[in-house]
Amino acid sequence: MKQSKLELLVGIFVVLGLAAIAYLTIKLGAGALVGGDTYEIEARFTNAGGLNSGSTVVVAGVTVGRVEGIRVDPVDFSAIATLRVMAGLKLPTDTMASIKTTGLIGDKYVLLSPGADETYLATGERITMTESSVDLESLIGKMAFGSVEKESPEEKPIP
Amino acid sequence: MADAATEPLLHVEGLHKRFGEHAVLAGASLDVPRGRLVTVLGRSGAGKSVFLKCLADVLQPDEGRICFDGRELKPGDAAVRAEFRRRCSFLFQSNALFDSLTALENVALPLEQTTDLSDKEITERSLEALRQLELDGHRDRYPGQMSGGMQKRLALARAIVTRPELVLFDEPTAGLDPLRRNAVFAMIAKYQRQFGFTAVVVTHDVPEALVASDRVALLDKGRMCFEGTPAEFSASSDGVVCDFRDSTDALGRTLAAIRRGEALQPEDS
Amino acid sequence: MLRIVGRHTLSIVHALGDFALFIGRSFRASVGSRKLGRRIVRAGFEQGARCLPVILIVGTFTGLVLGLQGYYVLNKFGSEGLLGTLVSLSLIREMGPVLAALMIVGQAGSALAAELGIQRNSEQIAALETMGVSSHAFLVAPRLIASLLVYPMQAALFVTVGLVGGSLSGSVLLGLESGTYWSAVERAVESQDVRECFAKAAVFGLLTIGLCAYHGFNAHRCRSATGAQAVSASTTRAVVQSCIIVLAADYVITSFLV
Numbered sequence: 001m002k003q004s005k006l007e008l009l010v011g012i013f014v015v016l017g018l019a020a021i022a023y024l025t026i027k028l029g030a031g032a033l034v035g036g037d038t039y040e041i042e043a044r045f046t047n048a049g050g051l052n053s054g055s056t057v058v059v060a061g062v063t064v065g066r067v068e069g070i071r072v073d074p075v076d077f078s079a080i081a082t083l084r085v086m087a088g089l090k091l092p093t094d095t096m097a098s099i100k101t102t103g104l105i106g107d108k109y110v111l112l113s114p115g116a117d118e119t120y121l122a123t124g125e126r127i128t129m130t131e132s133s134v135d136l137e138s139l140i141g142k143m144a145f146g147s148v149e150k151e152s153p154e155e156k157p158i159p
Numbered sequence: 160m161a162d163a164a165t166e167p168l169l170h171v172e173g174l175h176k177r178f179g180e181h182a183v184l185a186g187a188s189l190d191v192p193r194g195r196l197v198t199v200l201g202r203s204g205a206g207k208s209v210f211l212k213c214l215a216d217v218l219q220p221d222e223g224r225i226c227f228d229g230r231e232l233k234p235g236d237a238a239v240r241a242e243f244r245r246r247c248s249f250l251f252q253s254n255a256l257f258d259s260l261t262a263l264e265n266v267a268l269p270l271e272q273t274t275d276l277s278d279k280e281i282t283e284r285s286l287e288a289l290r291q292l293e294l295d296g297h298r299d300r301y302p303g304q305m306s307g308g309m310q311k312r313l314a315l316a317r318a319i320v321t322r323p324e325l326v327l328f329d330e331p332t333a334g335l336d337p338l339r340r341n342a343v344f345a346m347i348a349k350y351q352r353q354f355g356f357t358a359v360v361v362t363h364d365v366p367e368a369l370v371a372s373d374r375v376a377l378l379d380k381g382r383m384c385f386e387g388t389p390a391e392f393s394a395s396s397d398g399v400v401c402d403f404r405d406s407t408d409a410l411g412r413t414l415a416a417i418r419r420g421e422a423l424q425p426e427d428s
Numbered sequence: 429m430l431r432i433v434g435r436h437t438l439s440i441v442h443a444l445g446d447f448a449l450f451i452g453r454s455f456r457a458s459v460g461s462r463k464l465g466r467r468i469v470r471a472g473f474e475q476g477a478r479c480l481p482v483i484l485i486v487g488t489f490t491g492l493v494l495g496l497q498g499y500y501v502l503n504k505f506g507s508e509g510l511l512g513t514l515v516s517l518s519l520i521r522e523m524g525p526v527l528a529a530l531m532i533v534g535q536a537g538s539a540l541a542a543e544l545g546i547q548r549n550s551e552q553i554a555a556l557e558t559m560g561v562s563s564h565a566f567l568v569a570p571r572l573i574a575s576l577l578v579y580p581m582q583a584a585l586f587v588t589v590g591l592v593g594g595s596l597s598g599s600v601l602l603g604l605e606s607g608t609y610w611s612a613v614e615r616a617v618e619s620q621d622v623r624e625c626f627a628k629a630a631v632f633g634l635l636t637i638g639l640c641a642y643h644g645f646n647a648h649r650c651r652s653a654t655g656a657q658a659v660s661a662s663t664t665r666a667v668v669q670s671c672i673i674v675l676a677a678d679y680v681i682t683s684f685l686v
Contacts, residue, residue: 003466006469006470006473007469009473009477010469010472010473010476010477012477013472013473013476013477013480013578013581014472014476014581016480016581016585017476017578017580017581017582017584017585018581020581020584020585020587020588021580021581021584021626023584023588024520024584024587024588024617024622024625025619025622027614028516028520028613028614028617028622054618054620056615063615102507102509102510107510107513107615107616212554215558216557216558217554217557217558241560244557244558244559244560245560247558248558248559249555249558251551251554251555253550253551255550255551255552255554255555256552256555257547257552257555258550258552268559268561269559269560269561271462271463272461272462272463272559272560272561272566273559273560273561321559
C-alpha cells in the first residue's frame with residue numbers, strides 16, 4: 001500500500017482514538033467538576049455505611065461535588081466525610097447532609113439540603129445536621145418484628 | 160603478522176559444526192587472498208552452505224577460528240563483528256529479498272539502516288546499483304513480480320550497494336539454465352574486478368567455476384580435500400576431485416552401459 | 429518425577445527470561461534506528477486502522493448485550509437506573525481492554541507472527557543480520573512501540589461504542605430514560621477506572637504483540653516442525669498464549685489495582 005494512503009488511514013484512526021480517550025478521561029473519568037474551583041467541607045455521620053470516596057454530593061438532584069474521603073473520629077467513633085463542592089455554591093451554615101440511596105440497593109450519595117442562614121460554610125467547616133445511611137437490614141428486622149416506627153432524622157449537634 | 164598485501168583477507172581454520180548427531184563440518188579450513196575470486200565446490204549436502212554461513216556469521220561454528228583482515232572474529236567481540244558485517248555482504252541462495260519492499264527500497268535498506276548518508280545520496284547510490292545490474296526500469300516492482308534471474312541480480316545489487324570488501328555467494332547459479340549460469344558467473348567476475356571486492360562463491364557447477372575463479376577448493380565430508388588454482392584442480396589425480404570433475408564422463412560411461420544393455424553399475428553419488 | 433517437574437520449571441523460567449530479553453533488546457536496539465517513525469506508522473496501521481472495524485462491531489454488540497442482560501437483572505430489584513453504572517464499569521474496567529486486546533491479537537497478532545515466521549523461513553531475518561541491521565530494531569521494535577499507543581486507543585474506542593450500544597438497548601429497546609443511563613454512566617466512572625483501563629490496554633499490547641513477534645521471530649526454533657508447518661505452529665502458539673496472557677495479566681493487574 002502507498003505510504004500516503006497508509007498515513008491517511010493511520011491519521012484517521014489516531015484522531016478517532018484520541019477523541020475516544022479524551023471523552024473517557026475528560027467527560028467520564030474526572031467528572032464534570034474538573035476545571036472549576038472547589039472547596040472542602042466536612043460532615044459528621046453516626047453511620048456512613050455504603051458511602052465511598054468518589055460518591056457524589058447532590059443538591060436538589062444536581063451533582064455539585066464528590067466525597068473526598070471518609071475517616072473515623074478517634075474521640076467519639078463517628079464517621080467524618082470530607083466533601084469537595086463547587087466553589088460557586090455557597091451553602092448556608094444550617095445545611096443538612098443526608099446519605100441517600102439511588103433505588104433500593106443502588107449507590108449511596110450525599111444529599112445536601114440548604115437551610116436559610118445568612119452565614120455560609122467556609123472551607124473546612126463542618127455541617128452540624130446530618131442524617132445517616134438507612135440501615136436496610138435493621139429496617140427490615142424492625143418490620144419483621146412489627147416495631148416499625150416513624151424514623152426520625154438522627155440530628156446531632158456538634159459535641 | 161604477515162605483510163598486509165600477502166596476508167589473506169579471510170583466514171578460516173579448523174571449522175567444526177554439528178547439528179545434533181550429524182557433523183556437517185569437521186575441520187574445514189580455507190584461505191581467501193585479497194581481491195581474488197575463490198570457489199568452494201562440493202556435492203549437494205557436503206556442507207558448503209553451512210560453511211559459508213559460518214563465515215558470514217549467520218551460524219555459529221562449534222569450533223575453529225575465522226580471521227578477517229588479521230583480526231579474529233570471536234563470538235563475544237561485538238565491535239569486530241559489527242566491523243566485519245559492515246565490510247562484508249552475503250548473497251543468499253534464496254536471495255532473501257524483502258518481499259514487502261520494492262526493488263529500490265530493497266537496495267536502499269542496508270544503506271538506510273547502517274550508514275549516515277542523506278536520503279538523497281542513498282537514493283542515488285541505490286539507483287546506481289540498480290543501473291549497473293540493468294534493473295533501473297524495475298525500481299518500483301516487488302521481488303515477487305520479478306523473474307528468478309532478475310531477483311538474483313537484485314540481490315546482488317543489494318549486496319554490492321554498501322561497497323563491501325568481501326562478498327560471499329551461496330549457490331548463485333542454483334536453478335538457472337546454462338546461459339544464465341554463465342551470465343551470473345560473468346557478472347560476478349565483472350563486478351569483482353570492477354569494484355575490487357574479494358569473493359567466495361559456493362557452487363557445484365564445475366566448468367563455470369574453473370573458468371571464472373582464481374582459486375578452487377573442494378569440500379568433502381566436512382573438510383577441504385583440495386585447495387589450489389583451477390589448473391591444479393584440472394590436473395589433480397585425487398580421487399574425490401576426479402569423481403567430481405569428471406562426473407560427465409561417468410554419466411557418459413553409465414549411459415553407454417545402459418545402451419549396451421548391461422546391468423547398471425551403482426554409481427556412488 | 430521430581431526431575432520432570434524441575435526440568436519443566438527450568439524450561440519455563442528459561443523461556444520467560446528469553447522473552448524478557450527479546451523485548452528489552454528490541455527497545456534498546458530501536459534507539460537511533462533510522463526511519464523508525466515510518467515503520468511505527470505502518471505497525472499503527474496494522475494494529476490500528478485495520479483492526480478498527482472489528483473493534484467497533486464487537487464493541488457495539490458487547491454494549492448491546494450488556495445493556496440487555498443488565499436491564500433484566502436490575503429490573504428484578506427495581507434498579508434499572510443503575511444500568512449505566514453496570515455497563516460503564518464492566519466495559520471500562522474489564523471488557524474494553526480485554527476484548528479489544530483479544531480482537532487485535534486475532535487480527536494483527538496472528539498476521540504479525542505469520543509474517544515474521546515467513547521472513548525467518550525465507551532467510552530475510554538472517555539477511556538483515558548479515559547486513560549489520562538489527563532485526564529487533566527493524567522488525568520488532570516498531571510493532572512494540574505502536575502497540576503501547578494503539579491498544580489504549582482501541583480500548584477507548586471499544587468502551588465508547590460499547591456505552592452507546594448499552595444506551596441503545598437500554599433506552600431504545602427497553603424504554604429506559606436515556607438521561608438516566610448517561611448520568612449513571614458519568615456518576616459511576618472514576619478517573620481511577622479510566623487510568624486502569626488505559627494501563628491495562630498498554631500492558632496487554634506489549635505482552636500480546638511481544639509474544640506474537642517472539643514466536644514468529646523464533647519460528648526456526650520450533651522443535652516439532654520445520655518450514656511452513658513451523659510457521660503455522662508458531663502462529664498458533666502465539667495466538668493461544670496471547671489470549672491466555674491477556675486474561676492472566678488482567679487478573680493480576682486487577683488484583684493489584686483494586
